Amino acid sequence: MNLTPLMKAAMIAVRDCMGAQPGENALVVTDTGKLAIAESFLYAFHSLGIDATLIVMTPRDHHAQEPPPEVRAAMLSSAVALLITTKSLT
Numbered sequence: 001m002n003l004t005p006l007m008k009a010a011m012i013a014v015r016d017c018m019g020a021q022p023g024e025n026a027l028v029v030t031d032t033g034k035l036a037i038a039e040s041f042l043y044a045f046h047s048l049g050i051d052a053t054l055i056v057m058t059p060r061d062h063h064a065q066e067p068p069p070e071v072r073a074a075m076l077s078s079a080v081a082l083l084i085t086t087k088s089l090t
Contacts, residue, residue, distance in 0.1 A: 010044035020080050022049030027078035031059040033086040041082055060087040
């Protein structure tokens with residue numbers, strides 16, 4: 001598979017910046033406006049042997065909103081949580 005520039009950047013971010021390790025679990029939270037970016041990070045996690053889950057939600061109405069309770073619970077149970085959303089979450 002040929003990696004896109006976004007996939008290459010995601011690999012660097014996951015491996016070098018986040019320091020995520022094989023065997024860890026990760027969560028990628030996104031909304032419908034940022035799905036392509038989130039999928040690149042999901043690919044990076046999986047390529048590095050990290051068990052990653054993707055949650056896609058409806059974009060929030062404004063910045064600093066709480067995520068839905070189910071998303072919050074998933075974030076708390078993950079070693080790494082990456083939030084790639086149109087509006088920032090708290």
